[in-house]
Amino acid sequence: FVDFPIKDTEAKVRVFTTRIDTIYGANAVVLAPDHPLIAEQMEDSALKDDVLRFVERIKVARASRTTAPGEEEEKEGVNTGMFALNPFSGEQIPVWVANYVLMEYGTGAVMSVPAHDERDYEFAQKYSLPIRRVIERVSYAQESIEHDPTSEDQSAAMPHAFTDYGILVNSGEWSGKLSAAAIREMAAHAEENNFGAAAITYRLRDWGISRQRFWGAPIPIIYCAECGVVPVPEKDLPIVLPEGVEFTGTGQSPLAGVAEFVNVNCPQCGGRARRETDTMDTFVDSSWYFFRYCDPQNDAVPFDKERVAYWTPVDQYIGGIEHAVMHLLYTRFWTKMMRDIGLVDFNEPVKNLLTQGMVTNVVEGTGEWKAMSKSLGNGVDPDEMIAAYGADAVRLFTLFAAPPENELRWQETGIEGAVRFLRRVYNFVYRWRETLIDAPTEAPAEFSAAARALRRKTHQTIARITNDFDELHFNTSIAALMELSNELQDSGITPEQASAADKFAVREALEALTLMLAPFTPHIAEEMWEGLGHAGGILGSRARWPQADAELAKKEALEIPVQINGKLRARVPATPETSEEELRSLALADDKVRLHTDGREIVKVIVVPQRLVNIVVR
Numbered sequence: 199f200v201d202f203p204i205k206d207t208e209a210k211v212r213v214f215t216t217r218i219d220t221i222y223g224a225n226a227v228v229l230a231p232d233h234p235l236i237a238e239q240m241e242d243s244a245l246k247d248d249v250l251r252f253v254e255r256i257k258v259a260r261a262s263r264t265t266a267p268g269e270e271e272e273k274e275g276v277n278t279g280m281f282a283l284n285p286f287s288g289e290q291i292p293v294w295v296a297n298y299v300l301m302e303y304g305t306g307a308v309m310s311v312p313a314h315d316e317r318d319y320e321f322a323q324k325y326s327l328p329i330r331r332v333i334e335r336v337s338y339a340q341e342s343i344e345h346d347p348t349s350e351d352q353s354a355a356m357p358h359a360f361t362d363y364g365i366l367v368n369s370g371e372w373s374g375k376l377s378a379a380a381i382r383e384m385a386a387h388a389e390e391n392n393f394g395a396a397a398i399t400y401r402l403r404d405w406g407i408s409r410q411r412f413w414g415a416p417i418p419i420i421y422c423a424e425c426g427v428v429p430v431p432e433k434d435l436p437i438v439l440p441e442g443v444e445f446t447g448t449g450q451s452p453l454a455g456v457a458e459f460v461n462v463n464c465p466q467c468g469g470r471a472r473r474e475t476d477t478m479d480t481f482v483d484s485s486w487y488f489f490r491y492c493d494p495q496n497d498a499v500p501f502d503k504e505r506v507a508y509w510t511p512v513d514q515y516i517g518g519i520e521h522a523v524m525h526l527l528y529t530r531f532w533t534k535m536m537r538d539i540g541l542v543d544f545n546e547p548v549k550n551l552l553t554q555g556m557v558t559n560v561v562e563g564t565g566e567w568k569a570m571s572k573s574l575g576n577g578v579d580p581d582e583m584i585a586a587y588g589a590d591a592v593r594l595f596t597l598f599a600a601p602p603e604n605e606l607r608w609q610e611t612g613i614e615g616a617v618r619f620l621r622r623v624y625n626f627v628y629r630w631r632e633t634l635i636d637a638p639t640e641a642p643a644e645f646s647a648a649a650r651a652l653r654r655k656t657h658q659t660i661a662r663i664t665n666d667f668d669e670l671h672f673n674t675s676i677a678a679l680m681e682l683s684n685e686l687q688d689s690g691i692t693p694e695q696a697s698a699a700d701k702f703a704v705r706e707a708l709e710a711l712t713l714m715l716a717p718f719t720p721h722i723a724e725e726m727w728e729g730l731g732h733a734g735g736i737l738g739s740r741a742r743w744p745q746a747d748a749e750l751a752k753k754e755a756l757e758i759p760v761q762i763n764g765k766l767r768a769r770v771p772a773t774p775e776t777s778e779e780e781l782r783s784l785a786l787a788d789d790k791v792r793l794h795t796d797g798r799e800i801v802k803v804i805v806v807p808q809r810l811v812n813i814v815v816r
């Protein structure tokens with residue numbers, strides 16, 4: 199908040215703002231019609247009658263109107279004749295009263311910054327207040343709004359407000375700072391000089407949870423003529439909904455017509471009383487159902503605290519963005535209430551939120567991609583897709599086509615790609631299954647270069663997917679699985695010629711591939727797992743997620759062949775960064791190489807970095 203002193207008085211008006219960085223653009227302080235300053239300071243003002251008439255008119259209009267206060271279509275205001283002093287610039291600005299400022303929000307007073315707030319812009323244009331630009335865009339991605347660089351007042355040039363953050367201009371010593379820094383530093387400056395402070399404000403409204411519906415949790419309240427509102431005693435909870443209720447459609451709760459439900463004895467005096475017949479909003483239930491899921495059979499308490507402490511808070515919430523404003527807010531609020539009464543010991547019900555993107559498809563005849571809907575006729579029936587391609591392929595395509603938080607464009611060629619990929623890995627398993635029966639179970643000491651490369655790729659893939667999976671990057675996980683299957687294909691290792699070590703490497707790769715496919719394509723993965731000799735499948739054999747060996751996954755393990763007079767004589771370890779000079783000395787120092795070079799004349803050494811060293815001797 200920032201305190202604006204009222205000129206020639208001791209009074210100050212306190213203003214809440216989230217955009218202190220725009221304060222040099224304030225052209226007025228605007229009060230709510232019922233702000234106490236009006237009565238306090240206008241006693242001797244010549245404008246008193248005008249202002250009070252306006253305030254009265256707004257009050258009457260609000261009382262007779264159905265729109266919520268502050269949402270009146272036409273913004274109206276009147277100048278009070280008072281002046282406020284901008285504590286940053288010392289500038290004197292008028293104090294207005296207007297219908298769009300509410301006493302219930304913040305402090306009932308705002309600073310009007312028309313260049314950077316749409317509502318203030320509208321108000322300033324209507325009452326011909328000057329508009330000063332104090333925020334400039336910082337990126338070309340932001341909208342460029344016309345203005346007149348030769349004029350201090352932009353009311354003619356600016357077509358509407360610029361409401362983004364940006365860089366400060368026309369703001370005295372703060373000019374040139376970015377909004378974020380300015381907000382921080384200006385709040386600190388206000389605090390040091392005792393005219394303001396940073397604060398967190400809450401805007402909480404009451405939540406009416408009663409509904410005139412049958413299907414909902416009964417509200418455990420009894421009305422007694424003698425005792426008033428009496429809560430149902432705990433021993434009588436839960437209240438069970440009656441059956442055989444008639445739905446009249448009259449708008450009253452259907453429960454109101456069920457005499458044996460409504461008529462009860464007062465728990466306090468025993469006299470005749472009535473039970474509440476409204477039920478709770480379903481948002482009440484969705485606020486804490488996941489706590490109850492941890493202990494659904496408990497008939498003594500909502501849930502056992504220890505059980506809930508074991509399972510919650512929820513690790514990952516996945517839902518559409520439409521949940522972010524209502525359901526999730528209620529859930530958070532409810533959780534804080536349960537924390538306050540000692541049922542849970544954390545503040546937030548959910549650790550991670552993922553709002554998944556829309557699935558879109560072309561609307562025929564328009565070329566436009568829109569969310570699938572019946573009315574647009576661009577929907578795709580998942581059952582038909584599954585019948586045509588199989589559930590695994592449809593799911594793989596859906597997860598591969600886009601990160602889950604992005605829009606997914608439905609393109610059937612993508613499903614065909616998924617089918618081809620699955621067919622390839624499936625064939626691979628069946629081509630190898632006989633050969634792998636006698637593959638060693640312990641890693642042999644020596645591997646061919648091809649097998650080493652395959653193992654490296656296998657462990658790199660495990661590491662990558664283990665990480666991506668936690669981050670819900672399913673599309674990159676699937677891409678990594680495709681790369682691993684390519685490596686298998688390109689390794690040149692064949693069932694016919696595979697050594698024991700080769701078999702070990704191939705089985706390691708195929709098993710990892712299969713297990714990591716399982717979350718995406720469970721059906722085919724189960725088949726493949728059995729094909730690899732594991733009776734009972736993945737679930738039946740209690741298979742575990744593969745573990746990456748960091749040593750094997752290390753990238754830079756090159757083996758550079760060394761030829762002497764055209765014959766392969768040795769391999770030297772290197773990395774892609776090993777220089778030509780280093781490779782040359784590594785090769786010449788190698789024991790196997792020296793067997794062939796000692797005592798002979800080295801005519802030439804040809805080094806192809808990352809590939810080969812060729813030595814010519816005579």
Ligand SMILES: [Zn+2]
Pocket residue numbers: 422423424425426464465466467468469471
């Ligand atoms: Zn009573």
